[in-house]
Amino acid sequence: MSDSASRRSRGAAYRWRCCAALALLVLTFVAGCRERSGTEVNIGGTATPGTPGEAMWLSFRQRAEAASGGRFHLRTLIYGQLGSEEQLLSGLRRGRIQYANLSAQVLSTVVPELTLLYAPFLFDSAAQADYVYDRYLTSVFRSLLAEQGIHLVTWYEIGFHDVYAREPLLVPADARGRRFRIASSLNARLFAEAIGADPVLLGFGEIVPSLQTGLVEAGENSVSVYAHTGIAGEAPHLTLTHHALGMSVIVAPRAWWEGLAAEDRRILEQSFPPVTESRRQVRAEMAGDLRAAGALGITVHPLDAAARDAWRRATRGVTQALIEEIGGRSGEVYAAIEAGKAEFARGARDKQESVAPGAAPAGSWSGLCCERGASPDIPTTRAIGALLGKGASRDPRRDGVGAVSAAPALTRSRALPSR
Numbered sequence: 001m002s003d004s005a006s007r008r009s010r011g012a013a014y015r016w017r018c019c020a021a022l023a024l025l026v027l028t029f030v031a032g033c034r035e036r037s038g039t040e041v042n043i044g045g046t047a048t049p050g051t052p053g054e055a056m057w058l059s060f061r062q063r064a065e066a067a068s069g070g071r072f073h074l075r076t077l078i079y080g081q082l083g084s085e086e087q088l089l090s091g092l093r094r095g096r097i098q099y100a101n102l103s104a105q106v107l108s109t110v111v112p113e114l115t116l117l118y119a120p121f122l123f124d125s126a127a128q129a130d131y132v133y134d135r136y137l138t139s140v141f142r143s144l145l146a147e148q149g150i151h152l153v154t155w156y157e158i159g160f161h162d163v164y165a166r167e168p169l170l171v172p173a174d175a176r177g178r179r180f181r182i183a184s185s186l187n188a189r190l191f192a193e194a195i196g197a198d199p200v201l202l203g204f205g206e207i208v209p210s211l212q213t214g215l216v217e218a219g220e221n222s223v224s225v226y227a228h229t230g231i232a233g234e235a236p237h238l239t240l241t242h243h244a245l246g247m248s249v250i251v252a253p254r255a256w257w258e259g260l261a262a263e264d265r266r267i268l269e270q271s272f273p274p275v276t277e278s279r280r281q282v283r284a285e286m287a288g289d290l291r292a293a294g295a296l297g298i299t300v301h302p303l304d305a306a307a308r309d310a311w312r313r314a315t316r317g318v319t320q321a322l323i324e325e326i327g328g329r330s331g332e333v334y335a336a337i338e339a340g341k342a343e344f345a346r347g348a349r350d351k352q353e354s355v356a357p358g359a360a361p362a363g364s365w366s367g368l369c370c371e372r373g374a375s376p377d378i379p380t381t382r383a384i385g386a387l388l389g390k391g392a393s394r395d396p397r398r399d400g401v402g403a404v405s406a407a408p409a410l411t412r413s414r415a416l417p418s419r
Contacts, residue, residue: 038071038073041064042075042097043060043100044092045079046085048229052281053078057101059273067270082097086106089109089110095255100250101250102249103246104118108185110145111144111148113329116187116319116326118161118188119319119322120319121312123341126279128344131344132340136337136340145249146254151254154272155250155275155278156250156275158246159286160242161220161242162220162221162240162241164220164231164239165217168239168299169239171310171311172196172314176195176197179197179214179217180199180218181210181219182202184201187244187318195314208229208233220243222246223238223286227292232297238293238299241311250272
């Protein structure tokens with residue numbers, strides 16, 4: 001065979017192999033498309049690995065995909081890949097994200113009445129808050145969000161907010177003139193102003209460097225967010241004011257949600273962990289963080305009922321100011337909250353006869369770590385000492401305020417993952 005014929009033969013063989021490879025690639029692609037046919041659900045969040053928030057989303061994906069028999073394919077972009085909460089909200093409203101976990105404060109840019117949920121000392125205990133959210137607030141805010149094209153799937157608790165600082169802030173007077181970090185929400189500004197602090201508006205990612213440089217000296221957040229995002233290393237004093245219940249909302253675009261078949265909506269609803277489970281996990285994480293306060297370099301300052309009441313009195317005008325500035329249906333929302341609290345109190349009184357004297361109601365922190373006579377869900381000095389597994393010493397500077405020096409503080413260079 002001539003060289004020319006040999007080259008033509010090799011060329012034909014090469015072209016045949018290329019065509020075969022291309023055909024195989026196309027078949028593989030088509031098969032993959034068939035395998036992945038169904039409804040793709042983009043989930044957006046800002047979870048931290050190893051937290052209850054991450055576990056919630058991963059469990060949801062596994063259960064929903066299994067229950068749908070392959071009709072749903074959930075993309076868990078839950079580690080901030082899609083940006084900040086503000087960007088997640090924008091993507092949700094444009095239909096690019098089907099599920100998102102957004103704080104009530106961020107979502108209040110759409111439904112301002114959500115701001116009222118962060119009014120200081122709105123709830124006296126976790127059990128009371130659970131009752132009001134489940135029986136009153138869910139239906140109220142499902143309606144308000146639906147008007148804005150958003151479906152409320154369920155609530156996800158962040159935890160009660162406490163005050164952190166570089167130096168102890170044991171009573172409101174200690175906060176006077178202090179540079180106090182606030183989020184971009186009305187309730188945060190009014191709270192800081194009420195205790196006499198100097199509000200400094202900062203994004204979450206700016207907190208740690210601002211504490212390091214002295215731009216801010218204090219702020220507020222839930223125990224676990226404070227303990228695991230680097231804040232505790234720079235502001236080791238934590239006063240357990242428990243003044244506001246931090247809450248986020250699991251939401252979906254209303255048009256997308258209502259466009260699903262009824263069976264598919266049922267699958268998604270039943271696959272998502274119930275609010276009772278998310279509450280249990282978040283509260284267990286908080287209790288664990290308090291037990292680990294020594295390892296985290298945190299000095300915990302519990303409050304008894306009298307000391308906490310000083311914070312309550314200092315901020316008592318904030319709720320009415322919120323209602324007036326928010327407007328809309330905030331008055332109706334507040335009335336619903338008060339009605340729920342009154343109903344909860346009547347139920348508690350009815351059950352009192354069947355509860356042993358001095359016993360704490362089920363579902364509250366009281367049964368875990370509160371002294372008799374203290375406010376429910378607010379650990380006292382002796383209780384925190386027991387929770388930490390060591391004695392607690394009372395700070396002699398303030399009556400009714402305890403201080404638990406958990407351990408020598410961690411080095412200030414310690415960095416923790418951002419949430």
